[in-house]
Amino acid sequence: MAAMKVWLTSFFLLLLLLQVYHSLQHLSLPLPVALLLAAGLAVISNLDQISSADQLTRLLRQRQQPPTS
Secondary structure, eight states: OHHHHHHHHHHHHHHHHHHHHHHHHTOOOOHHHHHHHHHHHHHHHTHHHHHHHHHHHHHHHHHHSOOOO
């Protein structure tokens, strides 16, 4: 019985994914929207490197400032 539920769920999920795929094939975005999405994806995928660079900048600024006493 559980195997039948898994099979039916998988079948309907596959049909849903197929419908989404066909819908997305007919979608066309204007160039500025596509460029903004690409830039956003680039920023999100490199977010760990950006935060590391921010930490490095903060560390360098702390070293340049004379200690206050």
